[in-house]
Amino acid sequence: MILPTENEKTEIGELLLGATLDPHETMLFNAYFKHYASIICPGDTKDTAIEIETSALQRHADVLECAKSLYKRHASSRDEITSNWFPGRMSTMAEREHISRAIVSVAFMVDCNEKDYYPEVLHGEGQWARWKGNQSFADFLEHSFPYQRETDAGVTLGEKTSLKAWKLVKRYGIKIRGTDNLLEHLSYNPRERTLTIFHHVAYLRCHLRRSKDKSLDSGFTQSLSLKTLPPQLLFETLLSLHSILFPIANSGNKRSVSLLKKCIQAQDLDKELLWVEYVRPIPSDFTFRYWGKRLEKLQEITKRPPPRNSLVSWFERHASERNALTVAIIGLFLAALFGFLGVVVGVCQLAVAWLAWKYPQ
Numbered sequence: 001m002i003l004p005t006e007n008e009k010t011e012i013g014e015l016l017l018g019a020t021l022d023p024h025e026t027m028l029f030n031a032y033f034k035h036y037a038s039i040i041c042p043g044d045t046k047d048t049a050i051e052i053e054t055s056a057l058q059r060h061a062d063v064l065e066c067a068k069s070l071y072k073r074h075a076s077s078r079d080e081i082t083s084n085w086f087p088g089r090m091s092t093m094a095e096r097e098h099i100s101r102a103i104v105s106v107a108f109m110v111d112c113n114e115k116d117y118y119p120e121v122l123h124g125e126g127q128w129a130r131w132k133g134n135q136s137f138a139d140f141l142e143h144s145f146p147y148q149r150e151t152d153a154g155v156t157l158g159e160k161t162s163l164k165a166w167k168l169v170k171r172y173g174i175k176i177r178g179t180d181n182l183l184e185h186l187s188y189n190p191r192e193r194t195l196t197i198f199h200h201v202a203y204l205r206c207h208l209r210r211s212k213d214k215s216l217d218s219g220f221t222q223s224l225s226l227k228t229l230p231p232q233l234l235f236e237t238l239l240s241l242h243s244i245l246f247p248i249a250n251s252g253n254k255r256s257v258s259l260l261k262k263c264i265q266a267q268d269l270d271k272e273l274l275w276v277e278y279v280r281p282i283p284s285d286f287t288f289r290y291w292g293k294r295l296e297k298l299q300e301i302t303k304r305p306p307p308r309n310s311l312v313s314w315f316e317r318h319a320s321e322r323n324a325l326t327v328a329i330i331g332l333f334l335a336a337l338f339g340f341l342g343v344v345v346g347v348c349q350l351a352v353a354w355l356a357w358k359y360p361q
Contacts, residue, residue: 001041008060015064016107017206029202031270035180039105066103074224079133111181129183138220148289155292162302165245166255172305178269186294199269204238208279233290240291242276249276
């Protein structure tokens, strides 16, 4: 499929972003349309050399029709939804997975075909992110984005100056990596020392406007009927970027601005990251219900910094209580040994001195 025209971008923006775009305003959504092209038109981009041909997606209008079907049938299973995308013929599993991954990715910025664990598995808390054939779309999203109930303590906005991105980079050697997959937001990979952030701020603002008049507590079912994700999830993502990692709106945060500009330029991230707009007011008692655990893990890193090199890492891995006791015992033995040898040497020196005095030459 060829890249969308300006008129087609306007239609895509109206349905998938909920924004009435003037042809000259589409540049504000360059990051989103680049992502759209990499998923729908991979043959016309440099992102991949392989493109699965499917008769269900021949035009951009077909993409929009499939998205409309997904919005309308979000309570149906994946198999039921995709069967309507291939009317009058059988489809292969590769076709169904390809088209469902493409539609979900451009409509909700979520990769629903992940077969492996996300980086949380390195912390012992892995989660599946695969939309099963007999699973409804709403149920898939609810399981992919765990929600901390009000009975849990949660993480408040509060003062989190230690989590500023420039501090994580400079003090703890962490690299910032942008992603198009909302599921990966704030995930930390200790092996690669990377913190992944969802950078599509323009997308977040547009979808927050779709539910601006709704309660922050609106769940997936109610939000999907509005063609969007829960406002709490979107709002948390926006706040984690502009109030915690890159608080560029606050005075005296030149380092945050400088690092953000470098990340945008180096990784071609959404330039709207440099513009702060929350869309809706921030509650005084705001609590992170979706990203709270990942923020807690980042706080743990600042309290217990990871080793900066392999040598320090090796020492830390072998610095258990058992090893420490063994080292202490060995040290005590060596101290006793060297003390004994010191006594022997002292006695020998005394004997030599006595012989020299007794039998002078």
